[in-house]
Amino acid sequence: MRDLKIQRRHERATSRKGRGRVQDILHAARDIFIEEGHHSLSMRRVAARCGITVGNLSYYYPNKQALLHDLCDAIIQGYVSDWDQVLADASLSPEQQFETIVRSIMEDLKTKETTFFFPELWVLANHDPVAAEAMEFVYARERAVFVDLIGKINPSLSVDGRESLALFISSSIEGMTVFMGYERKWTSRARQTINVATRSFLELARSATNEDVEGLEAPAPLRQGVAR
DSSP states (O other): OOOOOOOTTOTTOOSHHHHHHHHHHHHHHHHHHHHHOGGGOOHHHHHHHHTSOHHHHHHHOSSHHHHHHHHHHHHHHHHHHHHHHHHTOTTSOHHHHHHHHHHHHHHHTTSHHHHHHHHHHHHHHTTOHHHHHHHHHHHHHHHHHHHHHHHHHOTTSOHHHHHHHHHHHHHHHHHTHHHHSTTOTTGGGHHHHHHHHHHHHHHHHHHOOHHHHHOOOOOHHHHHOOOO
């Protein structure tokens, strides 16, 4: 998992001390989320972990939902910062930028922080609309990067086609957490899996047509059932 990048717009973190305090709060919330699970994330536990009172914590975050939203924002900004560096590298072609970013995301799946944080967020999002919104925000930023790169690699693909392809790539990568995350059964095959996935996604980005993405009608026997 990348370093946390706190929001510059945070109205309570304009001073160096304030930004440091917010950084401590977000780190504490992230650690609780990872080590103890989403059900253990509470204002009281975060305050205790930071060595401050709940009242002091409330000065920066009025409730857990606001804290969770900023935590997700800080996490995705850490990734965006790395992606921006890749996208700004003029020595890399769009294909090389695409491959570099895919590999970096997949390599990150193997870390303990990522393996534990995001599945906890997925579970919480099933019951908490704020968590669901935060989760969508995180993955929307990731997909936006892929949409942009796919457009450069395959400009004939429609905007809808690029978005659908980006959604497929993003969801495919995240689904691999179950198998090659931290200390998972197939982590030892991560290098091979990353190589296969990167090559497959890049080839798909290069060659996909609007017809491929929009889909063709299934053959009649499959659509209507196999005749007996």
